[in-house]
Amino acid sequence: MKGIGAGSIIRRKKDGGHECVTDEVAIEEPLEIRIQGRAVATTMRTPGNDEELAAGFLFSESIVRTRADLKKVSAVNDNVIDVELAADVKFSPVPAERFGTITSSCGLCGKASIEFIRQRFPLIDFAADPTRITETILLELPDRLRRGQGNFARTGGIHAAGIFDTSGQLIVVREDIGRHNAVDKAIGRAFLDGLLPLNRHVLVVSGRSSFEIVQKALAAGLPIVAAVSAPSSLAINFARECGQTLIGFLRPPTFNVYSHIERVAF
Amino acid sequence: MKGIGAGSIIRRKKDGGHECVTDEVAIEEPLEIRIQGRAVATTMRTPGNDEELAAGFLFSESIVRTRADLKKVSAVNDNVIDVELAADVKFSPVPAERFGTITSSCGLCGKASIEFIRQRFPLIDFAADPTRITETILLELPDRLRRGQGNFARTGGIHAAGIFDTSGQLIVVREDIGRHNAVDKAIGRAFLDGLLPLNRHVLVVSGRSSFEIVQKALAAGLPIVAAVSAPSSLAINFARECGQTLIGFLRPPTFNVYSHIERVAF
Numbered sequence: 218m219k220g221i222g223a224g225s226i227i228r229r230k231k232d233g234g235h236e237c238v239t240d241e242v243a244i245e246e247p248l249e250i251r252i253q254g255r256a257v258a259t260t261m262r263t264p265g266n267d268e269e270l271a272a273g274f275l276f277s278e279s280i281v282r283t284r285a286d287l288k289k290v291s292a293v294n295d296n297v298i299d300v301e302l303a304a305d306v307k308f309s310p311v312p313a314e315r316f317g318t319i320t321s322s323c324g325l326c327g328k329a330s331i332e333f334i335r336q337r338f339p340l341i342d343f344a345a346d347p348t349r350i351t352e353t354i355l356l357e358l359p360d361r362l363r364r365g366q367g368n369f370a371r372t373g374g375i376h377a378a379g380i381f382d383t384s385g386q387l388i389v390v391r392e393d394i395g396r397h398n399a400v401d402k403a404i405g406r407a408f409l410d411g412l413l414p415l416n417r418h419v420l421v422v423s424g425r426s427s428f429e430i431v432q433k434a435l436a437a438g439l440p441i442v443a444a445v446s447a448p449s450s451l452a453i454n455f456a457r458e459c460g461q462t463l464i465g466f467l468r469p470p471t472f473n474v475y476s477h478i479e480r481v482a483f
Numbered sequence: 484m485k486g487i488g489a490g491s492i493i494r495r496k497k498d499g500g501h502e503c504v505t506d507e508v509a510i511e512e513p514l515e516i517r518i519q520g521r522a523v524a525t526t527m528r529t530p531g532n533d534e535e536l537a538a539g540f541l542f543s544e545s546i547v548r549t550r551a552d553l554k555k556v557s558a559v560n561d562n563v564i565d566v567e568l569a570a571d572v573k574f575s576p577v578p579a580e581r582f583g584t585i586t587s588s589c590g591l592c593g594k595a596s597i598e599f600i601r602q603r604f605p606l607i608d609f610a611a612d613p614t615r616i617t618e619t620i621l622l623e624l625p626d627r628l629r630r631g632q633g634n635f636a637r638t639g640g641i642h643a644a645g646i647f648d649t650s651g652q653l654i655v656v657r658e659d660i661g662r663h664n665a666v667d668k669a670i671g672r673a674f675l676d677g678l679l680p681l682n683r684h685v686l687v688v689s690g691r692s693s694f695e696i697v698q699k700a701l702a703a704g705l706p707i708v709a710a711v712s713a714p715s716s717l718a719i720n721f722a723r724e725c726g727q728t729l730i731g732f733l734r735p736p737t738f739n740v741y742s743h744i745e746r747v748a749f
Binding site: 222224226227228229230231233240242243244245246251261274352372373374394425427428429446447448449450451452453466470471472474475478483 | 527618732737738
């Protein structure tokens with residue numbers, strides 16, 4: 218499998234003895250994303266679905282907004298991908314230094330960024346989009362995500378992101394060593410398939426939810442974000458301000474709701 | 484506590500009922516690092532120990548190499564820190580776009596980067612520095628790290644990095660929402676205290692070990708890196724090439740050794 222590598226290691230066993238075994242690990246390699254030959258970002262990712270990663274990344278940075286904005290995505294080599302924009306897409310790189318920073322996995326530059334992002338993407342209004350999910354389906358999502366992951370999960374070093382509809386049907390699941398990359402790949406797939414905005418859908422992530430996760434979800438119009446682990450303070454504040462329902466520690470039979478509980482049908 | 488915020492949330496209980504409780508979460512906020520007024524990086528971090536974070540970051544980027552290179556670190560405000568270099572330190576920013584990318588949590592730009600990093604930092608030679616750690620002490624480190632963490636660990640959303648000597652004594656432990664920041668803070672503390680290089684020491688991280696973790700350890704001269712979770716393929720390859728002992732899944736009574744087992748005394 219493309220994203221997993223194997224090698225010989227020494228393992229200390231429970232009985233205190235040692236054995237030499239073949240172990241599987243998640244592959245980590247750099248991917249440079251270029252726009253018409255110009256490098257705009259480099260990310261450490263698990264190889265595979267690089268076209269989706271590039272599309273999802275450029276979408277969440279609002280460089281492309283519709284499927285038609287993205288003319289062509291092509292691999293230059295295993296670690297470089299080039300994106301050709303449609304002729305009418307204005308791409309004016311922000312000052313390079315700042316842009317380079319934005320493109321890191323951190324996703325944010327400066328205290329005013331929540332305001333800035335809220336200006337780029339519409340808030341999610343429950344009155345206009347009364348998406349709801351039942352507790353029963355919500356509690357099934359972690360297991361459905363794991364089953365969708367397949368063999369990757371066994372390395373223990375991989376993040377998963379899945380997009381589900383509110384009936385619990387899996388639309389797409391993607392995995393990556395970087396949590397933000399897994400989300401970019403999943404949203405990128407939906408973008409390439411012309412499925413955006415993803416109102417009436419749920420983003421489920423296998424780990425924690427940081428600011429950048431809820432920001433990418435907002436870009437895609439996802440009203441509900443559910444994470445198996447903890448949210449950060451900024452993820453909570455952002456979700457509250459942007460109208461998103463944020464769920465954390467989704468570990469059946471329990472979970473926490475951090476914002477906009479009106480979308481959970483009890 | 485500075486790094487933890489609290490808020491009211493709705494929790495679904497095991498019995499299917501719900502309660503409104505006060506929950507603690509790890510604080511996530513941006514920090515912009517400036518060199519003499521010029522922004523060079525922004526990272527999402529947990530506030531606190533920002534001076535260490537800036538020092539550790541600039542050290543692992545080899546912008547400062549010795550304690551004397553760093554004249555002054557001062558907070559501009561809660562989210563901006565400015566570093567003044569000694570007069571004789573040459574700081575020629577690499578092209579901004581590229582630098583911005585390097586400063587992300589990804590830590591790597593392009594396939595040639597292992598070579599590049601190996602040129603900047605000396606490899607760790609077991610013949611010259613025969614650091615060894617006993618299995619007994621190694622197996623105690625996760626528990627010692629947790630005890631060093633204090634209350635932070637309870638949020639479930641925080642990474643810890645600890646530096647121990649080979650007798651198992653904790654030198655410094657730092658926590659952050661970003662794993663790379665926790666390592667930068669721990670190494671930054673040691674840098675500010677004039678303790679580098681940290682040969683005969685061990686870096687212990689509470690999560691996974693990616694490329695950037697072993698790279699930062701190499702910069703600090705740390706011959707042994709032990710992680711509670713999985714390593715990435717690139718972390719393993721890097722550690723093998725650079726002479727570091729990489730231990731993963733350190734979960735007593737078991738662990739895996741991925742490289743340079745000669746430093747583990749059985």
